[in-house]
Amino acid sequence: TWPSVDTDVFPQVLLETVQFLHLQRSILFHGHEPLDTDMTSDFASERWLLTRGYAQAEGVTNLHMVPPTGCLLSTGFPKFLGGTGNYVRFVAVCPPDWPQGILPGSTPEAPLPEYKNALVWNSQKGHRSRS
Numbered sequence: 001t002w003p004s005v006d007t008d009v010f011p012q013v014l015l016e017t018v019q020f021l022h023l024q025r026s027i028l029f030h031g032h033e034p035l036d037t038d039m040t041s042d043f044a045s046e047r048w049l050l051t052r053g054y055a056q057a058e059g060v061t062n063l064h065m066v067p068p069t070g071c072l073l074s075t076g077f078p079k080f081l082g083g084t085g086n087y088v089r090f091v092a093v094c095p096p097d098w099p100q101g102i103l104p105g106s107t108p109e110a111p112l113p114e115y116k117n118a119l120v121w122n123s124q125k126g127h128r129s130r131s
Contacts, residue, residue: 012038015045022054031060031090057088065100066092 011034018037021027035058038045049056057075066073071094094101119128 010034010039012036012040013045014038015040015048018045018048022049022052029055029057031057031063033060033063035059057090060090067094067098070095071098 013032013034015038018030021030036046037043037049037056037058071092074091074093076089076091092101115130117130120131121127122129
């Protein structure tokens with residue numbers, strides 16, 4: 001139970017790492033696999049990021065499969081009314097000789113299906129739906 005969390009087995013991003021990436025490497029946004037930035041009692045890394053205007057994505061998987069250079073990373077995300085966070089889909093567009101990933105049309109999800117009706121805001125439901 002909190003605050004007794006075994007941080008040796010729960011992955012986290014150390015404050016020194018966050019500061020190095022943002023201050024020395026001049027990044028404005030980063031993604032990491034843990035579901036939270038850190039598990040310290042005062043959330044040092046999380047607090048440092050949020051009080052300096054940096055953005056982050058938590059729970060990002062398969063980052064180890066994206067090469068450090070040579071790919072374009074694209075994100076798509078909805079902005080939920082009144083929300084402070086949301087789900088994001090990351091897509092790495094890499095050279096054709098990259099051994100990972102899939103090609104458009106090779107799975108049912110790529111490309112996405114086309115719909116006859118557009119999404120429109122439904123004020124009674126509080127979200128977009130197809131008319």
